[in-house]
Amino acid sequence: MGTTGIRTRYYGVNALIVLLVAGSTWSDAGAQPSADSLRAISERGRQLWEYDYAAWHGTDAVAPLVKDPLAVQAYVARPTPEGWVVSFGVLSTATDTFFVNFEARQVAGKPDSFVVKTVSPSRPDVDYLARAARAIELARTDFGPITRSYNNAALPAENGEWWVYTMPAQRYWNVWPLGGDARYRISRDGRSILAKRRLHNIVLEVRVPADTAGKVMKALMHTAVLDTIPEDTDVFHVLTRGIRVPEMVMTDKYVYKIETDGRISVVSSIGR
Numbered sequence: 220m221g222t223t224g225i226r227t228r229y230y231g232v233n234a235l236i237v238l239l240v241a242g243s244t245w246s247d248a249g250a251q252p253s254a255d256s257l258r259a260i261s262e263r264g265r266q267l268w269e270y271d272y273a274a275w276h277g278t279d280a281v282a283p284l285v286k287d288p289l290a291v292q293a294y295v296a297r298p299t300p301e302g303w304v305v306s307f308g309v310l311s312t313a314t315d316t317f318f319v320n321f322e323a324r325q326v327a328g329k330p331d332s333f334v335v336k337t338v339s340p341s342r343p344d345v346d347y348l349a350r351a352a353r354a355i356e357l358a359r360t361d362f363g364p365i366t367r368s369y370n371n372a373a374l375p376a377e378n379g380e381w382w383v384y385t386m387p388a389q390r391y392w393n394v395w396p397l398g399g400d401a402r403y404r405i406s407r408d409g410r411s412i413l414a415k416r417r418l419h420n421i422v423l424e425v426r427v428p429a430d431t432a433g434k435v436m437k438a439l440m441h442t443a444v445l446d447t448i449p450e451d452t453d454v455f456h457v458l459t460r461g462i463r464v465p466e467m468v469m470t471d472k473y474v475y476k477i478e479t480d481g482r483i484s485v486v487s488s489i490g491r
Contacts, residue, residue, distance in 0.1 A: 251473060252448050257483040263374070264454020265481045267384055269303070270296045270372040271459065272330070277305030277323035280333040290320045295351045295373065302327060308341065310352045314409075317348040351381065353409030358383040361412060362401055367422075379407040386452055387422050394426045395460035397441065400452050418450040419443075427462055438476070440467040447472040454481045 273296045285291050291307045295317070302325030308318045318341040323333040351373040359371055368388040373381050386400035399422035404414040425439070439462065443449070447470045457466045457477045467486070468475040474486040 251485060251488070256448070257485075260449060260451055261454055261481045261483050263382060263451040265458065266374050267372055267451060267455045268458040268481075269298070270374060271370065271455070273303035273305055273325060273333075274370070274372070276331045277303070277307075277325075277333045280323050280335045281305075281307055281321045284321065284335060284337060293317070293352050293355070295348050295355070297347060297351070301325075302330075305333070306344075306348050308338075308348075310349070310356060314353045314356065315345060315349065317344045317352045318342070319344060319348065350407065350409040351375075354381040354383050354403075354405040357405060357409065357412060358385055358401070358403040361403070361415070373405075376404070380413065381405040381407070381409060382451075384452065386455075391424070391426075393461065394424045395456060395462075397423045397425050397452075397456045400450075402451060418452050425456070425460065425462075436462070436464050438465045438467050440469060442469045446470060449475050449477060449483055453477055454483070457481065 274294060277296065290309065292309045294305055294307045296303055296305045304325070305323040306319045307321040309320070310317050319338050320341050322336045322338055326332040326334060355371045355373050362385045367390070369385055370388045372384045376382055383403040383405050384400065387396040389395060398419035400418045402416045402418055403412055405412055423441070449468045453466060453468055454477055457479060458481055463479050465479060466477040468477065471489065473488050476484050476486050
């Protein structure tokens, strides 16, 4: 969410595609991951993309109505059977209550359209929204100081815990950041970090190369040298960027292909 409760987007100048050095470890680094584990990465990446997409368009709908920035210091997006709902408001100082001041609901059949409701007086929530907002704030604080805008997302895990992601916000309309991110597993109540995984160390600004005239781009590629699997945010990156081509992820053991729908396959092993 950056430094305010509005999802951050800032567009400016150019950047380049370079190789990515990942910064995480995997406890079973020698074994080829199972199809189920790759599907799980794909699914988390897709859910993260859906969350971010809802937060993006929900923010666009709410922003013109926010006259007092103190009324929107955090947001939580939540999937429902009718579509995504993004709640904007304030987490109490004691972090026990999330006060909803605006609510953006996805329009059926129009995923990029949201209807906004101003909530006055503020509606207190002490369950889902409070727990998710606590988890996000806990991860954001643990992640530490940042020198650019970041967005955060809280996805409910099957066991009631939270997957919380902190990742760099898109700064330029034609450039998509990859890396510099982390994933947390946080307790159901949003108060305890159970596990932390640094997904990548550095942030790459990925854009379409300038010299592609007359050429057909087949795929992009980055190298992960400290792990042997793709990350959830690798899938998110493929789904969110405006370059609709697969991503090849090269590790020291395997080469993977992430399709434009988020599916992951092992292309080859290295040194075997």
